[in-house]
Amino acid sequence: VVLQxxxxxxxxxxxxxxxxxTVSGHTFSLxxxxxxxxxxxxxxxxxxxxxxxxAITTYADSVKGRFIIDRxxxxxxxxxxxxxxxxxxxxxxxxxxxxxxxxPGSDRLYxxxxxxxxxxxxx
Numbered sequence: 001v002v003l004q005x006x007x008x009x010x011x012x013x014x015x016x017x018x019x020x021x022t023v024s025g026h027t028f029s030l031x032x033x034x035x036x037x038x039x040x041x042x043x044x045x046x047x048x049x050x051x052x053x054x055a056i057t058t059y060a061d062s063v064k065g066r067f068i069i070d071r072x073x074x075x076x077x078x079x080x081x082x083x084x085x086x087x088x089x090x091x092x093x094x095x096x097x098x099x100x101x102x103x104p105g106s107d108r109l110y111x112x113x114x115x116x117x118x119x120x121x122x123x
Contacts (some may be wrong), residue, residue: 034049
C-alpha cells in the first residue's frame, strides 16, 4: 500500500484548504484512514480519522468543528477539508492507513504513511 498526499500550500488565517490522499495497492484490507500533523520541534499530533467502510469519524479537539475528514472508496482517496485555518495549524500533514482495528487516534494503529504535505497558515 502506497499513500500520496496533495493539496498543501500557503494560505492566510481564516482561509480553507483541502488535502487529498490517494491510496494504491491492496486497498481491500484497509480499515481506517487518518491525518496526522507535525511541526518542527514538536511531536506528531493526531488530527482526524475515518473508518474505511462505515465512514465513522474521529477528530482532535483542536480541529473539531473546523476540519472534515471523508473518503471515497471508489477512488481510493481520503480527504481533509480544513476551514477557518489558524496559524497554529501550520505543520506537515501526513496521511496514514490502517489494516487492523483499534483506537483511531493512536499512530500505532497505522501501518502505512505518506511522505507528507506542507500546510502554512500565515498573514
